[in-house]
Amino acid sequence: MSRAQRAMSEKTAPASIEEFDARLREISGTLPKRLQQCAEFVSANTDRIAVSTVAELAAAADVQPSALMRFCKMLGFKGYSGLQRLFRDAYSQQWPDYSTRLATLRAQSDSAPSALLAEFVETGRLALEDLVGNVDPAVLDQAVAVLAKARLVHVAGYRRAFPVASYLSYAFEKMECPSMLHDGTGQLNQRHSISPDDAVIAVSFAPYTAQTVSLVDHANDLGCPVVVLTDTAMSPFDGDNVSVITVKDADVAGFRSLTSTMSLAMTIAVSVGRMRGV
Amino acid sequence: MSRAQRAMSEKTAPASIEEFDARLREISGTLPKRLQQCAEFVSANTDRIAVSTVAELAAAADVQPSALMRFCKMLGFKGYSGLQRLFRDAYSQQWPDYSTRLATLRAQSDSAPSALLAEFVETGRLALEDLVGNVDPAVLDQAVAVLAKARLVHVAGYRRAFPVASYLSYAFEKMECPSMLHDGTGQLNQRHSISPDDAVIAVSFAPYTAQTVSLVDHANDLGCPVVVLTDTAMSPFDGDNVSVITVKDADVAGFRSLTSTMSLAMTIAVSVGRMRGV
DNA sequence: CGCACAATGGAATATTAATTCCATTTTCGA
DNA sequence: TCGAAAATGGAATTAATATTCCATTGTGCG
Structure with a gap:
């Protein structure tokens, strides 16, 4: 195991896009050539992560799938799937599953009107953002x-x-x-x-x-x-x-x-x- | 193979979101209960298709994966992967984050309406945030x-x-x-x-x-x-x-x-x- | 009422994709 | 220039996922 890999394994995986960005900036520059190439491609094409397979992304970045795997681990993820999950969730969590959320709301029958208001506001906000796109x-x-x-x-x-x-x-x-x-x-x-x-x-x-x-x-x-x-x-x-x-x-x-x-x-x-x- | 399934198999798969919408409208109403359920869920949650597995989508729509597969075939796709490919390809267009899209919308100088929409959306969003507080x-x-x-x-x-x-x-x-x-x-x-x-x-x-x-x-x-x-x-x-x-x-x-x-x-x-x- | 056909759920299978492993190449310090 | 450690590419393995199949349930018609 390389020095760089050892260094990352102590770190925990980014839990948000912001943490991901920070981590990327942190390790960028200290990386060997191929991994630097991964870093550059990924940070310039974050939108593709959610919808691409390792093989596709690797091909697009002109590296081997295994290089991308190493890169993911470098960031603290267990593998490519971990990285992908982050981006998929960031995208679809915008539209949470309302059938389940409604159930939670109903469950807390003492749910104060202000909780409901928050719900309406949040939904409305997301709907507006969605509209723009x-x-x-x-x-x-x-x-x-x-x-x-x-x-x-x-x-x-x-x-x-x-x-x-x-x-x-x-x-x-x-x-x-x-x-x-x-x-x-x-x-x-x-x-x-x-x-x-x-x-x-x-x-x-x-x-x-x-x-x-x-x-x-x-x-x-x-x-x-x-x-x-x-x-x-x-x-x-x-x-x-x-x-x-x-x-x-x-x-x-x-x-x-x-x-x-x-x-x-x-x-x-x-x-x-x-x-x-x- | 059912009559409905035979009818679709002659058709070719939609090549764009528009064709997909058209096809959906076309078959809607002629579908059996479970497939209608798929149609409704899918058309109301198109944004999830790109980032979900069949199992996830099926669970969210409260149907069996196999029902979703039948639904995909009904639309003319070979399977779920075909449907997903369509939405994955379209995905990256709507990825830039909210503020970027908003700016794009505002900047469309040839189109006054979209600039105005950006204005309404942004104002509405701010008002909502204000409301909770x-x-x-x-x-x-x-x-x-x-x-x-x-x-x-x-x-x-x-x-x-x-x-x-x-x-x-x-x-x-x-x-x-x-x-x-x-x-x-x-x-x-x-x-x-x-x-x-x-x-x-x-x-x-x-x-x-x-x-x-x-x-x-x-x-x-x-x-x-x-x-x-x-x-x-x-x-x-x-x-x-x-x-x-x-x-x-x-x-x-x-x-x-x-x-x-x-x-x-x-x-x-x-x-x-x-x-x-x- | 019962038959035939359509529809459905769920498990079995096939396919595809992620991950690991290892042989080979490159880099860098002595 | 040589040797050791790191980095890399690509194939092998493993895990996940899509897809099919079939037994069972529902439905409409004679």
């Missing part, structure tokens, strides 16, 4: 353009999507964009007010309210462009004139936090307002 | 206790506070708590339905809608306890039976992001529901 600017631009061109914007969203719809409607009103909220009051069917010159923005989450689905289909059949904000790719919204934007908004205690959807909705509304204002 | 658990507990004791909860909030009020109303309905949304439809004045056995939760931001202020005063005069969610300590809500919770929700482009208020409102609603459920 998952929205395609091109799709967003296109949605805004479509809505800005419309003579009248129809806003639809029922049940838990209704708060978003109503805020959209408020924003459009404030910016003096002609819009109409399909609120379902009195079970009146307002869809006959939709014309091909208009546009529709619909918000809907699983289980997709039948009324929303049929409204979207109706508009699509008329040749009226539709923008849908929804939760998963499994949504039943489809058609030549329909563009779908998916937002992941995790549930807490059975209720969607709506933070991401709200932020996205406001972005669209304000952008439309600005574009029309010009 | 600034809400007094004791006040929160007291508010929950008051609402949980009520025979009927009146929910009020107009204009930009209305989305919050309507979501509160939705949550109460779902949890089977008797509640009434004062929505102002037809300018009808619903305040005479308030009795001293009830409680009111009102949401209002500057400039405080007169209707909300007078409703709160009315309830207070009746001896009916009131919880107000508002923005500053300067709000005109006051009275022996009134407890005020302030939430700081920053503006972007003239519009409140509502993320904090929504999170707080949901916390209260769920806590009330739980307390009543006992």
Whole structure:
């Protein structure tokens, strides 16, 4: 066993990305050539660790798998799997398993409201961070353009999507964009007010309210462009004139936090307002 | 081999996330129970696919690994590895950390909407962080206790506070708590339905809608306890039976992001529901 | 009601990937 | 320049993981 290896074996494995970075900086420079090569490649490609095998990473770094193994041990890990676990967890711990976490929450039946608040806040924060990485600017631009061109914007969203719809409607009103909220009051069917010159923005989450689905289909059949904000790719919204934007908004205690959807909705509304204002 | 499985085997595997989504939508609904369960879980947790083993994903979706394998084949993949490869390849694009992605989004000078989205997200995130530190658990507990004791909860909030009020109303309905949304439809004045056995939760931001202020005063005069969610300590809500919770929700482009208020409102609603459920 | 076929769970097997081992090469001090 | 220790590459071994298979359960139809 080499001097360097002996030196590391006393150390314990990094427990976070920060510790990993620190350790890397600490040993960098004291390493033999091939291991230095590993260090450089790894620190420049941390994103690949979670999704690559040793063989792949070794090939990409132009070293032998065994060199990478030695490098991992140098950092204090038991092997490559240890290093990989760190990066996989860092990525997916962002979206913890809510079924299990909910169980824990329910278990502490005396759970104070403030614990629940923390849960909502944390979920909302992660949802927002996720939103930034998952929205395609091109799709967003296109949605805004479509809505800005419309003579009248129809806003639809029922049940838990209704708060978003109503805020959209408020924003459009404030910016003096002609819009109409399909609120379902009195079970009146307002869809006959939709014309091909208009546009529709619909918000809907699983289980997709039948009324929303049929409204979207109706508009699509008329040749009226539709923008849908929804939760998963499994949504039943489809058609030549329909563009779908998916937002992941995790549930807490059975209720969607709506933070991401709200932020996205406001972005669209304000952008439309600005574009029309010009 | 089942009919469904035969049908898929002719198809070729999705080559992109978009194709994957399309295929998922296509077969969804025609699937047997367990495979539908896979479809739902997978489409709601696409981010986990790249970093999980079949066993892990199956456990999280609460199905057998073999069910997940059948599901993969249904989509046209040769096995789980095929599906995983698709997501691993797409993984690195969304890896740069939050602040990097945010900066990228902001910098898209050709696209005003994405810069605005970055703004909304960042503001919302800060507001959420602020919220946890600034809400007094004791006040929160007291508010929950008051609402949980009520025979009927009146929910009020107009204009930009209305989305919050309507979501509160939705949550109460779902949890089977008797509640009434004062929505102002037809300018009808619903305040005479308030009795001293009830409680009111009102949401209002500057400039405080007169209707909300007078409703709160009315309830207070009746001896009916009131919880107000508002923005500053300067709000005109006051009275022996009134407890005020302030939430700081920053503006972007003239519009409140509502993320904090929504999170707080949901916390209260769920806590009330739980307390009543006992 | 019972038959046939589809769906499912779980264990057995095959495949792939991680890890170790050792022979060979390189480095460095005497 | 030689020898010893360190470093390295690549194959062999071991562990983990994906995949298949089959017995059992559920379901719809005659």
